[in-house]
Amino acid sequence: MARPRKFDEHTAIERAMQAFWSGGYEGTSTETLCEATGLGRSSIYNTFTSKHELFRKSLRHYAEVTAETRADLLDTPEPVRDRVRRLLRSIIDDELSHDRRGCLAVNTVMEFGRTDPEIAAVIRRDSARFVDDLRALFEQAQRDGEIERNRDPVALARFLHSTIGGLRVQARQGLSRAALESIADVALTAL
Numbered sequence: 068m069a070r071p072r073k074f075d076e077h078t079a080i081e082r083a084m085q086a087f088w089s090g091g092y093e094g095t096s097t098e099t100l101c102e103a104t105g106l107g108r109s110s111i112y113n114t115f116t117s118k119h120e121l122f123r124k125s126l127r128h129y130a131e132v133t134a135e136t137r138a139d140l141l142d143t144p145e146p147v148r149d150r151v152r153r154l155l156r157s158i159i160d161d162e163l164s165h166d167r168r169g170c171l172a173v174n175t176v177m178e179f180g181r182t183d184p185e186i187a188a189v190i191r192r193d194s195a196r197f198v199d200d201l202r203a204l205f206e207q208a209q210r211d212g213e214i215e216r217n218r219d220p221v222a223l224a225r226f227l228h229s230t231i232g233g234l235r236v237q238a239r240q241g242l243s244r245a246a247l248e249s250i251a252d253v254a255l256t257a258l
Contacts (some may be wrong), residue, residue, distance in 0.1 A: 076114065077128075079168035084125035088171045091178050092122050123185055129171045145207035148258055151227065153253035154240060158231055162238030163237070174236045174237040198224045205258075214258055223257065230254040 086103035087095050100109055115121040140154045152206060162169055172190055181187050201224035208214040214223070233245055 079106060079111075079114070080121070080124050080128050083121050083170065084128050084171070087125050088129070088168050088174070089166075091174060092118075093178065105194055119185075120223070123189060126175060126186065126189045127195070130189065130196070133170075133172070134196060137197065141200070141204055147204060147211075147213045148255055151258065152251070152255060155231070155234070155254065156248075158234055159238070159244060159247045159251065162235055163244055167239075169239055170235050173232055177236075192229065198228050199226075201227055208258075218258075224253075226257055227254060 082103045082105070083100055086099055089095075090099065095118075097108055097111065100106075100111060100118065100121065104111065106114075111118075111121065115124065136157075137154065140157055141150050143150055145153075168174075172193055175186060176190055179186050198221070202220045205214055205218070205220035205223045209216050209218070209220065214220075230250065237250070238247055248250055
C-alpha cells in the first residue's frame with residue numbers, strides 16, 4: 068500500500084520553478100531541487116517521474132503566474148498606451164532587479180532553442196496566449212478609437228511580444244536602463 072503524500076504538490080512546483088529560474092535546467096541538479104522543495108529524491112521521482120517533467124510543470128506554472136501578472140498590468144481603465152507603457156516598464160524593472168534572473172520563458176528558449184519538443188510546446192502555448200491577450204487589448208483599443216482601425220492588431224501584438232523578448236535579451240547583455248527605456252518608447256510609437 069502506497070503511503071499518502073505529505074506535501075503540497077503546488078508548493079513543490081513553485082519552489083522547483085524558483086530553482087530552475089535561478090539556475091536553468093542544466094544548472095539545477097536533483098540535489099538542488101531536493102533542497103528547494105524540501106522533498107527527498109524518491110519523492111521527486113515518484114511524484115514527477117523525472118527532472119524533465121518537473122521542469123515542464125514548473126514552466127507551465129510560470130506561464131500561469133506571468134499571465135496573471137500581465138492581466139493585472141493590462142486590465143485597467145487607462146488608455147492602452149499607458150497600459151502598454153506600464154507593462155514595458157515592468158519588464159525593464161524586472162530585468163534590472165537585484166536578482167537579474169530575467170524571464171524563465173526567455174531563459175528556456177535561450178537554453179533549449181527548439182531541441183526539446185515538449186518544452187518548445189509549453190513556450191509556444193505561452194507565447195500564443197500572450198499574443199492573443201495583446202491582440203484582444205488592441206482590438207478593444209481600436210473599438211475605443213485609441214488605435215487606428217487600419218492597423219493589424221495581430222501584427223501589433225506580435226511586434227510588442229517580440230519587443231519584450233528583445234528587451235529581455237538586451238538587458239541580459241547589459242544594456243542600460245536608459246537604452247532599454249528608449250526602445251520601449253519607440254515601441255509605443257507603433258501603437
